[in-house]
Amino acid sequence: MAADKVILLDFYPSMFGMRARVALAVKGVEYEYREEDLRNKSQLLLESNPVHKKIPVLIHNGKPVCESLIIVEYIDEVWDHKSPLLPSDPYLRAQARFWADYIDKKMYAAGRKVWTTQGEEQEAGKKEFVETLKQLESELGEKPFFGGDSFGFVDVALITFSTWFHTYETLGNFSIKEHCPKLIEWVKRCLEIGDVSKALAEPNKIYDFALARKSKFAAQ
Amino acid sequence: MAADKVILLDFYPSMFGMRARVALAVKGVEYEYREEDLRNKSQLLLESNPVHKKIPVLIHNGKPVCESLIIVEYIDEVWDHKSPLLPSDPYLRAQARFWADYIDKKMYAAGRKVWTTQGEEQEAGKKEFVETLKQLESELGEKPFFGGDSFGFVDVALITFSTWFHTYETLGNFSIKEHCPKLIEWVKRCLEIGDVSKALAEPNKIYDFALARKSKFAAQ
Structure with a gap:
Protein backbone atom coordinates (compact mmCIF):
# COMPACT_ATOMS: atom_id res chain seq x y z
CA MET A 1 0.00 0.00 0.00
CA ALA A 2 3.08 2.29 0.06
CA ALA A 3 2.32 3.62 -3.39
CA ASP A 4 -1.24 4.66 -2.47
CA LYS A 5 -1.97 8.34 -2.84
CA VAL A 6 -4.87 9.37 -0.64
CA ILE A 7 -6.33 12.88 -0.48
CA LEU A 8 -9.25 13.94 1.71
CA LEU A 9 -11.23 17.03 0.74
CA ASP A 10 -12.81 18.10 3.98
CA PHE A 11 -14.01 20.90 6.22
CA TYR A 12 -12.76 20.95 9.79
CA PRO A 13 -16.06 21.14 11.77
CA SER A 14 -17.92 18.60 9.59
CA MET A 15 -19.11 15.51 11.42
CA PHE A 16 -19.33 13.83 8.03
CA GLY A 17 -15.77 14.70 7.07
CA MET A 18 -14.61 13.56 10.49
CA ARG A 19 -16.00 10.09 9.80
CA ALA A 20 -13.50 9.70 6.96
CA ARG A 21 -10.71 11.07 9.21
CA VAL A 22 -11.58 8.60 11.99
CA ALA A 23 -11.77 5.62 9.61
CA LEU A 24 -8.42 6.50 8.00
CA ALA A 25 -6.89 6.96 11.44
CA VAL A 26 -8.01 3.60 12.87
CA LYS A 27 -6.77 1.90 9.70
CA GLY A 28 -3.44 3.71 9.92
CA VAL A 29 -3.73 5.15 6.39
CA GLU A 30 -1.57 8.17 5.63
CA TYR A 31 -3.30 10.85 3.61
CA GLU A 32 -3.14 14.45 2.54
CA TYR A 33 -5.77 16.59 4.25
CA ARG A 34 -7.11 19.50 2.21
CA GLU A 35 -9.38 21.99 3.94
CA GLU A 36 -12.09 23.36 1.64
CA ASP A 37 -13.50 26.87 1.73
CA LEU A 38 -17.16 26.01 1.30
CA ARG A 39 -18.01 29.49 0.00
CA ASN A 40 -15.32 29.14 -2.65
CA LYS A 41 -15.02 25.45 -3.43
CA SER A 42 -11.92 24.15 -5.14
CA GLN A 43 -11.99 23.01 -8.74
CA LEU A 44 -10.91 19.60 -7.47
CA LEU A 45 -13.98 19.34 -5.21
CA LEU A 46 -16.36 20.44 -7.99
CA GLU A 47 -14.83 17.92 -10.38
CA SER A 48 -14.62 15.10 -7.84
CA ASN A 49 -18.21 15.41 -6.62
CA PRO A 50 -20.08 17.04 -9.50
CA VAL A 51 -23.45 15.69 -8.33
CA HIS A 52 -23.58 17.00 -4.75
CA LYS A 53 -20.52 19.33 -4.71
CA LYS A 54 -20.07 18.46 -1.03
CA ILE A 55 -17.28 17.40 1.26
CA PRO A 56 -16.02 14.90 2.27
CA VAL A 57 -14.47 13.42 -0.84
CA LEU A 58 -11.81 10.75 -0.56
CA ILE A 59 -9.55 10.65 -3.61
CA HIS A 60 -7.70 7.35 -3.77
CA ASN A 61 -5.10 7.13 -6.51
CA GLY A 62 -7.02 9.75 -8.48
CA LYS A 63 -10.45 8.13 -8.07
CA PRO A 64 -13.02 10.03 -5.97
CA VAL A 65 -15.40 8.45 -3.47
CA CYS A 66 -18.23 10.60 -2.08
CA GLU A 67 -20.76 10.45 0.79
CA SER A 68 -19.33 9.84 4.24
CA LEU A 69 -20.74 6.39 5.06
CA ILE A 70 -19.85 5.15 1.59
CA ILE A 71 -16.32 6.47 2.13
CA VAL A 72 -16.06 4.67 5.48
CA GLU A 73 -17.25 1.42 3.97
CA TYR A 74 -14.79 1.88 1.07
CA ILE A 75 -11.92 2.45 3.51
CA ASP A 76 -12.98 -0.66 5.42
CA GLU A 77 -12.98 -2.76 2.24
CA VAL A 78 -9.70 -1.45 0.78
CA TRP A 79 -7.63 -1.41 3.97
CA ASP A 80 -8.89 -4.69 5.36
CA HIS A 81 -5.61 -5.67 7.03
CA LYS A 82 -6.59 -4.24 10.45
CA SER A 83 -9.41 -2.84 12.58
CA PRO A 84 -12.43 -4.20 10.67
CA LEU A 85 -15.29 -1.74 10.99
CA LEU A 86 -18.17 -3.80 9.61
CA PRO A 87 -18.67 -7.31 10.99
CA SER A 88 -18.37 -10.25 8.59
CA ASP A 89 -21.79 -11.74 9.33
CA MET B 1 -30.74 -23.04 1.91
CA ALA B 2 -33.84 -25.28 1.81
CA ALA B 3 -34.53 -24.67 5.49
CA ASP B 4 -34.55 -20.89 5.14
CA LYS B 5 -37.80 -19.21 6.11
CA VAL B 6 -38.14 -15.85 4.42
CA ILE B 7 -41.07 -13.47 4.95
CA LEU B 8 -41.44 -10.09 3.28
CA LEU B 9 -43.68 -7.48 4.92
CA ASP B 10 -44.57 -5.19 2.07
CA PHE B 11 -47.13 -2.93 0.41
CA TYR B 12 -47.93 -3.58 -3.24
CA PRO B 13 -47.34 -0.09 -4.78
CA SER B 14 -44.15 0.62 -2.81
CA MET B 15 -41.06 1.17 -4.95
CA PHE B 16 -39.04 0.39 -1.84
CA GLY B 17 -40.82 -2.88 -1.16
CA MET B 18 -40.48 -3.81 -4.83
CA ARG B 19 -36.68 -3.57 -4.50
CA ALA B 20 -36.74 -6.47 -2.06
CA ARG B 21 -39.12 -8.41 -4.36
CA VAL B 22 -36.83 -7.85 -7.36
CA ALA B 23 -33.69 -8.84 -5.45
CA LEU B 24 -35.33 -12.01 -4.09
CA ALA B 25 -36.60 -12.84 -7.59
CA VAL B 26 -33.24 -12.50 -9.36
CA LYS B 27 -31.64 -14.61 -6.64
CA GLY B 28 -34.38 -17.23 -6.94
CA VAL B 29 -35.25 -17.07 -3.24
CA GLU B 30 -38.68 -18.40 -2.28
CA TYR B 31 -40.49 -16.31 0.29
CA GLU B 32 -43.83 -15.62 1.85
CA TYR B 33 -45.27 -12.26 0.80
CA ARG B 34 -47.41 -10.49 3.39
CA GLU B 35 -49.28 -7.38 2.30
CA GLU B 36 -49.51 -4.77 5.06
CA ASP B 37 -52.44 -2.44 5.66
CA LEU B 38 -50.47 0.74 6.36
CA ARG B 39 -53.37 2.31 8.25
CA ASN B 40 -53.56 -0.72 10.49
CA LYS B 41 -50.06 -2.16 10.67
CA SER B 42 -49.58 -5.73 11.82
CA GLN B 43 -48.08 -6.50 15.19
CA LEU B 44 -45.29 -8.29 13.32
CA LEU B 45 -44.39 -5.12 11.41
CA LEU B 46 -44.41 -2.97 14.55
CA GLU B 47 -42.23 -5.49 16.37
CA SER B 48 -39.88 -6.08 13.44
CA ASN B 49 -39.24 -2.42 12.67
CA PRO B 50 -39.92 -0.61 15.95
CA VAL B 51 -37.77 2.39 14.96
CA HIS B 52 -39.36 3.39 11.65
CA LYS B 53 -42.49 1.14 11.63
CA LYS B 54 -42.21 1.03 7.85
CA ILE B 55 -42.28 -1.58 5.11
CA PRO B 56 -40.40 -3.31 3.62
CA VAL B 57 -39.12 -5.66 6.29
CA LEU B 58 -37.40 -8.90 5.32
CA ILE B 59 -37.64 -11.51 8.07
CA HIS B 60 -35.04 -14.21 7.52
CA ASN B 61 -35.30 -17.16 9.89
CA GLY B 62 -36.99 -14.88 12.42
CA LYS B 63 -34.49 -12.02 12.15
CA PRO B 64 -35.77 -8.74 10.67
CA VAL B 65 -33.82 -6.57 8.23
CA CYS B 66 -35.19 -3.07 7.50
CA GLU B 67 -34.62 -0.29 4.92
CA SER B 68 -34.84 -1.30 1.29
CA LEU B 69 -31.24 -0.81 0.13
CA ILE B 70 -29.94 -2.52 3.25
CA ILE B 71 -32.31 -5.42 2.54
CA VAL B 72 -31.05 -5.67 -1.06
CA GLU B 73 -27.44 -5.67 0.07
CA TYR B 74 -28.29 -8.30 2.71
CA ILE B 75 -29.95 -10.51 0.09
CA ASP B 76 -26.90 -10.09 -2.13
CA GLU B 77 -24.57 -11.15 0.68
CA VAL B 78 -26.62 -14.10 1.95
CA TRP B 79 -27.62 -15.60 -1.40
CA ASP B 80 -24.29 -15.11 -3.12
CA HIS B 81 -24.50 -18.25 -5.29
CA LYS B 82 -25.98 -16.42 -8.31
CA SER B 83 -26.68 -13.02 -9.90
CA PRO B 84 -24.28 -10.83 -7.89
CA LEU B 85 -25.81 -7.38 -7.51
CA LEU B 86 -22.83 -5.43 -6.15
CA PRO B 87 -19.50 -5.74 -7.98
CA SER B 88 -16.55 -7.21 -6.08
CA ASP B 89 -14.20 -4.25 -6.65
Whole structure:
Protein backbone atom coordinates (compact mmCIF):
# COMPACT_ATOMS: atom_id res chain seq x y z
CA MET A 1 0.00 0.00 0.00
CA ALA A 2 3.08 2.29 0.06
CA ALA A 3 2.32 3.62 -3.39
CA ASP A 4 -1.24 4.66 -2.47
CA LYS A 5 -1.97 8.34 -2.84
CA VAL A 6 -4.87 9.37 -0.64
CA ILE A 7 -6.33 12.88 -0.48
CA LEU A 8 -9.25 13.94 1.71
CA LEU A 9 -11.23 17.03 0.74
CA ASP A 10 -12.81 18.10 3.98
CA PHE A 11 -14.01 20.90 6.22
CA TYR A 12 -12.76 20.95 9.79
CA PRO A 13 -16.06 21.14 11.77
CA SER A 14 -17.92 18.60 9.59
CA MET A 15 -19.11 15.51 11.42
CA PHE A 16 -19.33 13.83 8.03
CA GLY A 17 -15.77 14.70 7.07
CA MET A 18 -14.61 13.56 10.49
CA ARG A 19 -16.00 10.09 9.80
CA ALA A 20 -13.50 9.70 6.96
CA ARG A 21 -10.71 11.07 9.21
CA VAL A 22 -11.58 8.60 11.99
CA ALA A 23 -11.77 5.62 9.61
CA LEU A 24 -8.42 6.50 8.00
CA ALA A 25 -6.89 6.96 11.44
CA VAL A 26 -8.01 3.60 12.87
CA LYS A 27 -6.77 1.90 9.70
CA GLY A 28 -3.44 3.71 9.92
CA VAL A 29 -3.73 5.15 6.39
CA GLU A 30 -1.57 8.17 5.63
CA TYR A 31 -3.30 10.85 3.61
CA GLU A 32 -3.14 14.45 2.54
CA TYR A 33 -5.77 16.59 4.25
CA ARG A 34 -7.11 19.50 2.21
CA GLU A 35 -9.38 21.99 3.94
CA GLU A 36 -12.09 23.36 1.64
CA ASP A 37 -13.50 26.87 1.73
CA LEU A 38 -17.16 26.01 1.30
CA ARG A 39 -18.01 29.49 0.00
CA ASN A 40 -15.32 29.14 -2.65
CA LYS A 41 -15.02 25.45 -3.43
CA SER A 42 -11.92 24.15 -5.14
CA GLN A 43 -11.99 23.01 -8.74
CA LEU A 44 -10.91 19.60 -7.47
CA LEU A 45 -13.98 19.34 -5.21
CA LEU A 46 -16.36 20.44 -7.99
CA GLU A 47 -14.83 17.92 -10.38
CA SER A 48 -14.62 15.10 -7.84
CA ASN A 49 -18.21 15.41 -6.62
CA PRO A 50 -20.08 17.04 -9.50
CA VAL A 51 -23.45 15.69 -8.33
CA HIS A 52 -23.58 17.00 -4.75
CA LYS A 53 -20.52 19.33 -4.71
CA LYS A 54 -20.07 18.46 -1.03
CA ILE A 55 -17.28 17.40 1.26
CA PRO A 56 -16.02 14.90 2.27
CA VAL A 57 -14.47 13.42 -0.84
CA LEU A 58 -11.81 10.75 -0.56
CA ILE A 59 -9.55 10.65 -3.61
CA HIS A 60 -7.70 7.35 -3.77
CA ASN A 61 -5.10 7.13 -6.51
CA GLY A 62 -7.02 9.75 -8.48
CA LYS A 63 -10.45 8.13 -8.07
CA PRO A 64 -13.02 10.03 -5.97
CA VAL A 65 -15.40 8.45 -3.47
CA CYS A 66 -18.23 10.60 -2.08
CA GLU A 67 -20.76 10.45 0.79
CA SER A 68 -19.33 9.84 4.24
CA LEU A 69 -20.74 6.39 5.06
CA ILE A 70 -19.85 5.15 1.59
CA ILE A 71 -16.32 6.47 2.13
CA VAL A 72 -16.06 4.67 5.48
CA GLU A 73 -17.25 1.42 3.97
CA TYR A 74 -14.79 1.88 1.07
CA ILE A 75 -11.92 2.45 3.51
CA ASP A 76 -12.98 -0.66 5.42
CA GLU A 77 -12.98 -2.76 2.24
CA VAL A 78 -9.70 -1.45 0.78
CA TRP A 79 -7.63 -1.41 3.97
CA ASP A 80 -8.89 -4.69 5.36
CA HIS A 81 -5.61 -5.67 7.03
CA LYS A 82 -6.59 -4.24 10.45
CA SER A 83 -9.41 -2.84 12.58
CA PRO A 84 -12.43 -4.20 10.67
CA LEU A 85 -15.29 -1.74 10.99
CA LEU A 86 -18.17 -3.80 9.61
CA PRO A 87 -18.67 -7.31 10.99
CA SER A 88 -18.37 -10.25 8.59
CA ASP A 89 -21.79 -11.74 9.33
CA PRO A 90 -24.41 -10.45 6.83
CA TYR A 91 -27.08 -9.97 9.49
CA LEU A 92 -24.78 -7.99 11.78
CA ARG A 93 -23.61 -5.95 8.76
CA ALA A 94 -27.24 -5.12 7.95
CA GLN A 95 -27.83 -4.07 11.56
CA ALA A 96 -24.74 -1.83 11.52
CA ARG A 97 -25.85 -0.23 8.25
CA PHE A 98 -29.34 0.30 9.71
CA TRP A 99 -28.05 2.24 12.71
CA ALA A 100 -25.57 4.27 10.69
CA ASP A 101 -28.43 5.17 8.34
CA TYR A 102 -30.59 6.08 11.36
CA ILE A 103 -27.87 8.46 12.58
CA ASP A 104 -27.71 10.02 9.10
CA LYS A 105 -31.47 10.49 8.94
CA LYS A 106 -31.86 11.99 12.41
CA MET A 107 -28.80 13.45 14.14
CA TYR A 108 -27.71 16.30 11.89
CA ALA A 109 -31.16 17.84 11.40
CA ALA A 110 -32.09 17.59 15.09
CA GLY A 111 -28.70 18.92 16.21
CA ARG A 112 -28.91 21.82 13.79
CA LYS A 113 -32.27 22.87 15.23
CA VAL A 114 -30.74 22.86 18.71
CA TRP A 115 -27.97 25.35 17.92
CA THR A 116 -29.48 27.53 15.16
CA THR A 117 -33.03 28.17 16.40
CA GLN A 118 -34.75 29.73 19.40
CA GLY A 119 -37.93 29.32 21.44
CA GLU A 120 -40.43 26.64 20.51
CA GLU A 121 -38.48 25.48 17.48
CA GLN A 122 -35.40 25.00 19.63
CA GLU A 123 -37.38 23.12 22.28
CA ALA A 124 -38.76 20.80 19.59
CA GLY A 125 -35.23 20.32 18.27
CA LYS A 126 -33.91 19.45 21.73
CA LYS A 127 -36.72 16.96 22.25
CA GLU A 128 -36.02 15.30 18.90
CA PHE A 129 -32.27 15.31 19.56
CA VAL A 130 -32.63 13.70 22.99
CA GLU A 131 -35.10 11.10 21.67
CA THR A 132 -32.65 10.19 18.92
CA LEU A 133 -29.79 9.82 21.39
CA LYS A 134 -31.95 7.76 23.74
CA GLN A 135 -32.84 5.41 20.91
CA LEU A 136 -29.12 5.03 20.17
CA GLU A 137 -28.31 4.55 23.85
CA SER A 138 -30.89 1.81 24.01
CA GLU A 139 -29.31 0.11 20.97
CA LEU A 140 -25.88 0.36 22.61
CA GLY A 141 -27.25 -1.38 25.69
CA GLU A 142 -24.52 -2.87 27.86
CA LYS A 143 -22.02 -3.30 25.03
CA PRO A 144 -18.79 -1.26 25.25
CA PHE A 145 -19.17 -0.19 21.60
CA PHE A 146 -21.94 -0.31 19.01
CA GLY A 147 -19.65 -2.75 17.22
CA GLY A 148 -19.62 -4.99 20.32
CA ASP A 149 -16.23 -5.40 21.95
CA SER A 150 -14.48 -3.26 19.37
CA PHE A 151 -14.96 0.14 17.77
CA GLY A 152 -16.92 -0.33 14.52
CA PHE A 153 -18.96 1.21 11.73
CA VAL A 154 -21.77 2.70 13.88
CA ASP A 155 -19.19 4.00 16.36
CA VAL A 156 -17.47 5.86 13.49
CA ALA A 157 -20.81 7.21 12.26
CA LEU A 158 -21.81 8.60 15.67
CA ILE A 159 -18.64 9.56 17.53
CA THR A 160 -17.99 12.55 15.26
CA PHE A 161 -21.20 14.17 16.53
CA SER A 162 -19.77 14.14 20.05
CA THR A 163 -17.42 16.97 19.03
CA TRP A 164 -20.58 19.09 18.72
CA PHE A 165 -22.08 18.09 22.09
CA HIS A 166 -20.49 21.06 23.88
CA THR A 167 -22.01 23.40 21.26
CA TYR A 168 -25.45 21.78 21.41
CA GLU A 169 -25.43 21.88 25.22
CA THR A 170 -24.19 25.45 25.55
CA LEU A 171 -26.35 27.00 22.85
CA GLY A 172 -29.32 24.78 23.71
CA ASN A 173 -28.90 25.17 27.46
CA PHE A 174 -29.32 21.52 28.39
CA SER A 175 -27.23 18.56 29.52
CA ILE A 176 -26.87 15.51 27.30
CA LYS A 177 -25.38 13.52 30.18
CA GLU A 178 -28.50 14.08 32.25
CA HIS A 179 -30.58 12.34 29.58
CA CYS A 180 -28.08 9.81 28.26
CA PRO A 181 -25.38 9.03 30.84
CA LYS A 182 -24.43 5.72 29.23
CA LEU A 183 -23.88 7.35 25.88
CA ILE A 184 -21.49 9.82 27.49
CA GLU A 185 -19.60 6.87 28.97
CA TRP A 186 -19.43 5.40 25.46
CA VAL A 187 -17.97 8.71 24.14
CA LYS A 188 -15.26 8.50 26.82
CA ARG A 189 -14.40 4.93 25.83
CA CYS A 190 -14.11 5.96 22.16
CA LEU A 191 -11.86 8.90 23.04
CA GLU A 192 -9.51 6.56 24.90
CA ILE A 193 -8.66 5.06 21.51
CA GLY A 194 -5.76 7.29 20.50
CA ASP A 195 -6.34 7.09 16.77
CA VAL A 196 -9.96 8.11 17.25
CA SER A 197 -9.42 11.11 19.50
CA LYS A 198 -6.57 12.46 17.33
CA ALA A 199 -8.86 12.41 14.27
CA LEU A 200 -11.68 14.39 15.89
CA ALA A 201 -12.09 18.16 15.89
CA GLU A 202 -11.72 20.06 19.15
CA PRO A 203 -15.09 20.87 20.76
CA ASN A 204 -13.95 24.43 21.56
CA LYS A 205 -13.09 25.11 17.94
CA ILE A 206 -16.48 23.74 16.88
CA TYR A 207 -18.12 26.07 19.40
CA ASP A 208 -16.20 29.09 18.06
CA PHE A 209 -17.20 28.10 14.52
CA ALA A 210 -20.87 27.74 15.55
CA LEU A 211 -20.88 31.12 17.32
CA ALA A 212 -19.40 32.81 14.25
CA ARG A 213 -22.03 31.16 12.07
CA LYS A 214 -24.82 32.21 14.40
CA SER A 215 -23.74 35.85 14.36
CA LYS A 216 -23.62 35.68 10.56
CA PHE A 217 -27.19 34.29 10.47
CA ALA A 218 -28.29 37.08 12.81
CA ALA A 219 -26.71 39.76 10.61
CA GLN A 220 -28.49 38.46 7.51
CA MET B 1 -30.74 -23.04 1.91
CA ALA B 2 -33.84 -25.28 1.81
CA ALA B 3 -34.53 -24.67 5.49
CA ASP B 4 -34.55 -20.89 5.14
CA LYS B 5 -37.80 -19.21 6.11
CA VAL B 6 -38.14 -15.85 4.42
CA ILE B 7 -41.07 -13.47 4.95
CA LEU B 8 -41.44 -10.09 3.28
CA LEU B 9 -43.68 -7.48 4.92
CA ASP B 10 -44.57 -5.19 2.07
CA PHE B 11 -47.13 -2.93 0.41
CA TYR B 12 -47.93 -3.58 -3.24
CA PRO B 13 -47.34 -0.09 -4.78
CA SER B 14 -44.15 0.62 -2.81
CA MET B 15 -41.06 1.17 -4.95
CA PHE B 16 -39.04 0.39 -1.84
CA GLY B 17 -40.82 -2.88 -1.16
CA MET B 18 -40.48 -3.81 -4.83
CA ARG B 19 -36.68 -3.57 -4.50
CA ALA B 20 -36.74 -6.47 -2.06
CA ARG B 21 -39.12 -8.41 -4.36
CA VAL B 22 -36.83 -7.85 -7.36
CA ALA B 23 -33.69 -8.84 -5.45
CA LEU B 24 -35.33 -12.01 -4.09
CA ALA B 25 -36.60 -12.84 -7.59
CA VAL B 26 -33.24 -12.50 -9.36
CA LYS B 27 -31.64 -14.61 -6.64
CA GLY B 28 -34.38 -17.23 -6.94
CA VAL B 29 -35.25 -17.07 -3.24
CA GLU B 30 -38.68 -18.40 -2.28
CA TYR B 31 -40.49 -16.31 0.29
CA GLU B 32 -43.83 -15.62 1.85
CA TYR B 33 -45.27 -12.26 0.80
CA ARG B 34 -47.41 -10.49 3.39
CA GLU B 35 -49.28 -7.38 2.30
CA GLU B 36 -49.51 -4.77 5.06
CA ASP B 37 -52.44 -2.44 5.66
CA LEU B 38 -50.47 0.74 6.36
CA ARG B 39 -53.37 2.31 8.25
CA ASN B 40 -53.56 -0.72 10.49
CA LYS B 41 -50.06 -2.16 10.67
CA SER B 42 -49.58 -5.73 11.82
CA GLN B 43 -48.08 -6.50 15.19
CA LEU B 44 -45.29 -8.29 13.32
CA LEU B 45 -44.39 -5.12 11.41
CA LEU B 46 -44.41 -2.97 14.55
CA GLU B 47 -42.23 -5.49 16.37
CA SER B 48 -39.88 -6.08 13.44
CA ASN B 49 -39.24 -2.42 12.67
CA PRO B 50 -39.92 -0.61 15.95
CA VAL B 51 -37.77 2.39 14.96
CA HIS B 52 -39.36 3.39 11.65
CA LYS B 53 -42.49 1.14 11.63
CA LYS B 54 -42.21 1.03 7.85
CA ILE B 55 -42.28 -1.58 5.11
CA PRO B 56 -40.40 -3.31 3.62
CA VAL B 57 -39.12 -5.66 6.29
CA LEU B 58 -37.40 -8.90 5.32
CA ILE B 59 -37.64 -11.51 8.07
CA HIS B 60 -35.04 -14.21 7.52
CA ASN B 61 -35.30 -17.16 9.89
CA GLY B 62 -36.99 -14.88 12.42
CA LYS B 63 -34.49 -12.02 12.15
CA PRO B 64 -35.77 -8.74 10.67
CA VAL B 65 -33.82 -6.57 8.23
CA CYS B 66 -35.19 -3.07 7.50
CA GLU B 67 -34.62 -0.29 4.92
CA SER B 68 -34.84 -1.30 1.29
CA LEU B 69 -31.24 -0.81 0.13
CA ILE B 70 -29.94 -2.52 3.25
CA ILE B 71 -32.31 -5.42 2.54
CA VAL B 72 -31.05 -5.67 -1.06
CA GLU B 73 -27.44 -5.67 0.07
CA TYR B 74 -28.29 -8.30 2.71
CA ILE B 75 -29.95 -10.51 0.09
CA ASP B 76 -26.90 -10.09 -2.13
CA GLU B 77 -24.57 -11.15 0.68
CA VAL B 78 -26.62 -14.10 1.95
CA TRP B 79 -27.62 -15.60 -1.40
CA ASP B 80 -24.29 -15.11 -3.12
CA HIS B 81 -24.50 -18.25 -5.29
CA LYS B 82 -25.98 -16.42 -8.31
CA SER B 83 -26.68 -13.02 -9.90
CA PRO B 84 -24.28 -10.83 -7.89
CA LEU B 85 -25.81 -7.38 -7.51
CA LEU B 86 -22.83 -5.43 -6.15
CA PRO B 87 -19.50 -5.74 -7.98
CA SER B 88 -16.55 -7.21 -6.08
CA ASP B 89 -14.20 -4.25 -6.65
CA PRO B 90 -14.37 -1.79 -3.71
CA TYR B 91 -14.33 1.29 -5.96
CA LEU B 92 -17.15 -0.01 -8.17
CA ARG B 93 -19.07 -1.00 -5.03
CA ALA B 94 -18.70 2.55 -3.70
CA GLN B 95 -19.92 3.95 -7.04
CA ALA B 96 -22.95 1.64 -7.02
CA ARG B 97 -23.77 2.66 -3.44
CA PHE B 98 -23.40 6.33 -4.40
CA TRP B 99 -25.97 6.10 -7.21
CA ALA B 100 -28.40 4.01 -5.19
CA ASP B 101 -28.15 6.63 -2.43
CA TYR B 102 -28.70 9.38 -5.03
CA ILE B 103 -31.90 7.65 -6.17
CA ASP B 104 -33.04 7.42 -2.54
CA LYS B 105 -32.35 11.09 -1.90
CA LYS B 106 -34.03 12.41 -5.04
CA MET B 107 -36.53 10.19 -6.85
CA TYR B 108 -39.30 9.61 -4.33
CA ALA B 109 -39.68 13.23 -3.24
CA ALA B 110 -39.58 14.60 -6.80
CA GLY B 111 -41.98 11.93 -8.07
CA ARG B 112 -44.39 12.59 -5.23
CA LYS B 113 -44.56 16.28 -6.11
CA VAL B 114 -45.39 15.33 -9.70
CA TRP B 115 -48.49 13.31 -8.85
CA THR B 116 -49.80 14.93 -5.66
CA THR B 117 -49.49 18.66 -6.40
CA GLN B 118 -50.78 21.19 -8.92
CA GLY B 119 -49.67 24.39 -10.63
CA GLU B 120 -46.27 25.87 -9.84
CA GLU B 121 -45.42 23.23 -7.24
CA GLN B 122 -46.13 20.49 -9.77
CA GLU B 123 -44.05 22.23 -12.45
CA ALA B 124 -41.14 22.50 -10.01
CA GLY B 125 -41.58 18.82 -9.15
CA LYS B 126 -41.54 17.83 -12.84
CA LYS B 127 -38.39 19.88 -13.44
CA GLU B 128 -36.66 18.25 -10.46
CA PHE B 129 -37.86 14.81 -11.50
CA VAL B 130 -36.62 15.19 -15.09
CA GLU B 131 -33.26 16.60 -13.92
CA THR B 132 -32.81 13.61 -11.61
CA LEU B 133 -33.60 11.17 -14.41
CA LYS B 134 -31.26 12.99 -16.82
CA GLN B 135 -28.47 12.74 -14.26
CA LEU B 136 -29.12 9.01 -14.01
CA GLU B 137 -29.32 8.65 -17.79
CA SER B 138 -25.96 10.35 -18.06
CA GLU B 139 -24.49 7.93 -15.50
CA LEU B 140 -25.95 4.99 -17.46
CA GLY B 141 -24.22 6.26 -20.60
CA GLU B 142 -23.88 3.58 -23.25
CA LYS B 143 -23.89 0.68 -20.80
CA PRO B 144 -26.80 -1.79 -21.07
CA PHE B 145 -27.30 -1.68 -17.30
CA PHE B 146 -26.08 0.52 -14.46
CA GLY B 147 -24.25 -2.61 -13.33
CA GLY B 148 -22.47 -2.77 -16.70
CA ASP B 149 -23.27 -5.86 -18.74
CA SER B 150 -25.53 -7.32 -16.09
CA PHE B 151 -28.43 -6.15 -13.94
CA GLY B 152 -27.04 -4.90 -10.61
CA PHE B 153 -27.60 -2.95 -7.40
CA VAL B 154 -28.42 0.44 -8.99
CA ASP B 155 -30.68 -1.27 -11.50
CA VAL B 156 -32.64 -2.81 -8.61
CA ALA B 157 -32.79 0.55 -6.83
CA LEU B 158 -34.19 2.42 -9.85
CA ILE B 159 -36.26 -0.06 -11.88
CA THR B 160 -39.02 -0.17 -9.28
CA PHE B 161 -39.75 3.52 -9.92
CA SER B 162 -40.54 2.68 -13.55
CA THR B 163 -43.80 1.09 -12.37
CA TRP B 164 -44.84 4.63 -11.40
CA PHE B 165 -43.81 6.29 -14.70
CA HIS B 166 -47.31 5.88 -16.20
CA THR B 167 -48.79 7.58 -13.11
CA TYR B 168 -46.24 10.43 -13.13
CA GLU B 169 -46.76 11.01 -16.86
CA THR B 170 -50.55 10.87 -16.78
CA LEU B 171 -51.10 12.96 -13.64
CA GLY B 172 -48.18 15.29 -14.50
CA ASN B 173 -49.11 15.55 -18.19
CA PHE B 174 -45.60 15.05 -19.59
CA SER B 175 -43.56 12.41 -21.37
CA ILE B 176 -40.52 10.88 -19.69
CA LYS B 177 -39.41 9.32 -22.99
CA GLU B 178 -39.23 12.75 -24.60
CA HIS B 179 -36.66 13.84 -22.01
CA CYS B 180 -34.87 10.55 -21.35
CA PRO B 181 -35.21 8.16 -24.31
CA LYS B 182 -32.17 6.08 -23.33
CA LEU B 183 -33.52 5.53 -19.85
CA ILE B 184 -36.76 4.21 -21.33
CA GLU B 185 -34.68 1.80 -23.43
CA TRP B 186 -32.96 0.72 -20.23
CA VAL B 187 -36.38 0.06 -18.59
CA LYS B 188 -37.29 -2.18 -21.55
CA ARG B 189 -34.04 -4.14 -21.18
CA CYS B 190 -34.70 -4.66 -17.48
CA LEU B 191 -38.26 -5.85 -18.16
CA GLU B 192 -36.95 -8.47 -20.59
CA ILE B 193 -35.39 -10.19 -17.57
CA GLY B 194 -38.26 -12.46 -16.58
CA ASP B 195 -37.47 -12.52 -12.87
CA VAL B 196 -37.42 -8.73 -12.78
CA SER B 197 -40.68 -8.06 -14.62
CA LYS B 198 -42.54 -10.72 -12.60
CA ALA B 199 -41.49 -9.02 -9.35
CA LEU B 200 -42.71 -5.54 -10.32
CA ALA B 201 -46.16 -4.10 -9.71
CA GLU B 202 -48.45 -3.43 -12.67
CA PRO B 203 -48.39 0.23 -13.76
CA ASN B 204 -52.19 0.27 -14.15
CA LYS B 205 -52.69 -0.90 -10.58
CA ILE B 206 -50.26 1.78 -9.38
CA TYR B 207 -52.27 4.37 -11.30
CA ASP B 208 -55.55 3.20 -9.74
CA PHE B 209 -53.92 3.36 -6.31
CA ALA B 210 -52.61 6.88 -6.96
CA LEU B 211 -56.00 8.10 -8.20
CA ALA B 212 -57.71 6.71 -5.10
CA ARG B 213 -55.11 8.42 -2.90
CA LYS B 214 -55.53 11.73 -4.72
CA SER B 215 -59.29 11.72 -4.28
CA LYS B 216 -58.75 10.98 -0.58
CA PHE B 217 -56.35 13.96 -0.29
CA ALA B 218 -58.94 16.14 -2.05
CA ALA B 219 -61.69 15.06 0.34
CA GLN B 220 -59.57 15.92 3.40
